[in-house]
Amino acid sequence: MEIYTQTIPVCQLDENNYFVGMTTADLDPLENNGHYLIxxxxxxxxxxxxxxxxxxxxxxxxxxxxEDHRGETVYSKETGEVVAINEPGILPATVTTMPCPDIYHQWSEKANSWVEKADAAQLRLQNKRRSAGTLSRMQMLSQLEISLDKNKAALVAAAENAMTGIELIKIRNYILETQSFSLDNDNWWKFLTDVLHLDEKQIFDLWNDAIHI
Known part of the structure; x- marks a missing residue:
């Protein structure tokens, strides 16, 4: 009488026939011919x-x-954000394994890499202006008087000499009435650069000095 082992190794699959691992099949106790319960x-x-x-x-x-890329970290070529890979298969053409360096880069199929955006310098300046925060009226006007020897009246006069129309009205009202100054304000930025002729470094140096007043 032939003796059969009580178990045999079998391959376990998932619903899509992907190999999961090894398990065992038991010998059928009701049969006597080596039949196993798979x-x-x-x-x-x-x-x-x-x-x-x-x-x-x-x-x-x-x-x-x-190919199985589940668990790998890949990035959207459109947004640079992490994309989850949930199914086996080749990577979608819309993702890359290279992380995006920062928000100032975009994906280039030609270079097969992240390249700096054409307007990266402008975007960096915009974000720097935005993140500078605000200064109180006293801080801003005091620092301009300390650094440029221009009090409120002198600032208004400079605006009237260089600007006209709605732009002049907006900046004059800003100087006379606003309670907080922001570099993110385009009118104020233009006044500092075009009227007071300050360059980017001078503006941020002045701004940082004013914080400590």
Whole structure:
């Protein structure tokens, strides 16, 4: 009488026939002919060879190997944000494994890399202006008088000599009435650069000095 082992190794698959791992099938206690109770989604074939970066899939006849990027960190070429890969297969053409350096870069298919945006310098300046915060009326006017020897009246006079129309009205009202100054205000930035002829470094130096008043 032939003696059968109580269990045999079988390959366990998922719903898409991807190899999950090895498990065992038990000998059928009701049969006496070596019949085993193969668990659901399991097959009695040789275990596939493990290949880094691939997952084995049963075709019904043999194992085929599919690229598997699940768990990898990839990035959207459009936004630079992290994209989750949930299914095996080749990476979508819309993602890359290279992280975007910063918001001033965009993906270039021609270079196959992130390249700096054409308006990166302008965007950096805009963000720098925005992040500078605000200064109180006393801080701003006092620093301008200390640095440029221009009090409120002199600032208004400078505006009237260089500007006209609605632009003059806006900046004059800003100087006379606003309670907080912001470099993110385009009218104020233009006044500092075009009327007072301050360059970017001078403006931010003046701004930082004013913070401590």
């Amino acid at each position: 668990p659901r989604l399991c097959i009695q074939v040789e275990e596939p060879v493990l290949k880094k970066g691939f997952i084995a899939q049963w075709t019904g006849y043999n194992w085929q190997y599919i």
